[in-house]
Amino acid sequence: MTSTKIMHKLINEGTKREGQTNGIEYNGWKILSKKAPICNSQDIDKLQGELGIPLPEMIFGNNEVKLSHEDGFEIFFRAKDALELVDTTSESNKHIKVAYASEWGKKSAQNHEEIKDVIKPYDWTYSTAYQGTSANEFSDSEKxxxxxxxxxxxxxxxxxxxxxxxxxxxxxxxxxLTTRLRVMPSCFFLLLRFFLRVDDVLFRINDTRIYHQFGTDHIIREYSSKEEHYNAVRSRLPKTPNEDISLLTDPNWVSSILPTDKQIRINQLANIK
Known part of the structure; x- marks a missing residue:
């Protein structure tokens, strides 16, 4: 009995100036990643008007990652949708302050000097629990x-x-906020990562992992959120004569250091068909 080799098709469309889309069609899936130039002034004005908060210094509002299956399942990852989940309530500046009171007060005061003309409050760390945009229903799962x-x-x-x-x-x-994805013959995996470092205050990482094993009828989404005091993470740096703090800018290293005993973790599953 001979096995049938499933062929894949690589996609490369557009230009760097207008927006370039790369991706793959494989096993009933179309997986696309669009990269466009950083938002111009018109884009920023429009997006800021829609969101009602100042935007991050570098926002790629026209970038998008899209996973879609021929049976109708779709999930997108976009900056605007992620920023819509940034806290804009009057309590937005207090959530971190509870755990990091003295350090947070200093950083917050410094930062809000920059945004004192903003009409409504917002969490200036841009912390977001965004897990993608999909019309398909995800339900809690043990998978x-x-x-x-x-x-x-x-x-x-x-x-x-x-x-x-x-x-x-x-x-x-x-x-x-970044994405990384890879497609292998047996499965695909996407990591959406929000990485926050507030110097002398804290580190926070919110990860969304998307996984599908080809041949199955479902997709798995795992979300986790963990944080730790800045000094606790810094104390884990390798001991060297001249302290090298470059690892503090490496999300992968920081993620390996952050404690998991208090992290928030949610497992979900969605059917493809």
Whole structure:
């Protein structure tokens, strides 16, 4: 009995100036990543008017990652949708303050000097629990991502990294929202990561992982949120004669250091058909 090899088609459309889309069609899926120039002044004015808050310093509002199946399942990842989840209530500046009171007060005061003319309050760290945009229903599940399968040595049919926004928090740290995805013959995996560093205050990472094993009828989404005091993370730096703090800008290293005992974790599943 001979096995049938499923062919894939790579996609490369558009231009860097107007927006370039790369992706793959494989096993009933179309997986696309569009990268466009940073938002211009018109884009910023329009987006800021819709969101009602100042935008991150670097916003790629026309970038998009899209996973779609021929049976109708779709999920998108876009900066605007992520920023819509930024807290704009009157309590927006107090959530972090509870755990990091003295340090947060100083950073907040410095930052709000930059935004004192803003009409409504907002969380200037741009923290977002965004997990993608989809009309398909996800429900709580005990199913987990097959980590062992992801560790197997498989050829990568398509790989991509995309940035949705970045801000240096008025020189107080950094906040970024990025995607990374890879497609292998047996499955695909996407990581949407919000990474926050507020110097001398805290680190926070909100991760959304999307996983599908080809041949199954469902897609798994795992969301986790974890944080730790800045000094606690810094104390874990390798001991060297001259302290190298460059690791504090590496989300992968920071993620490996952040404690998991208090993290928020949600597993969900959606049917493709």
């Amino acid at each position: 987990c991502i097959d980590v062992d399968r992801l560790k197997q040595m498989e050829p990568i049919l398509f790989y991509d990294e995309n940035i949705l926004f970045e801000d240096e928090l008025a020189d107080n740290g950094t906040a970024t």
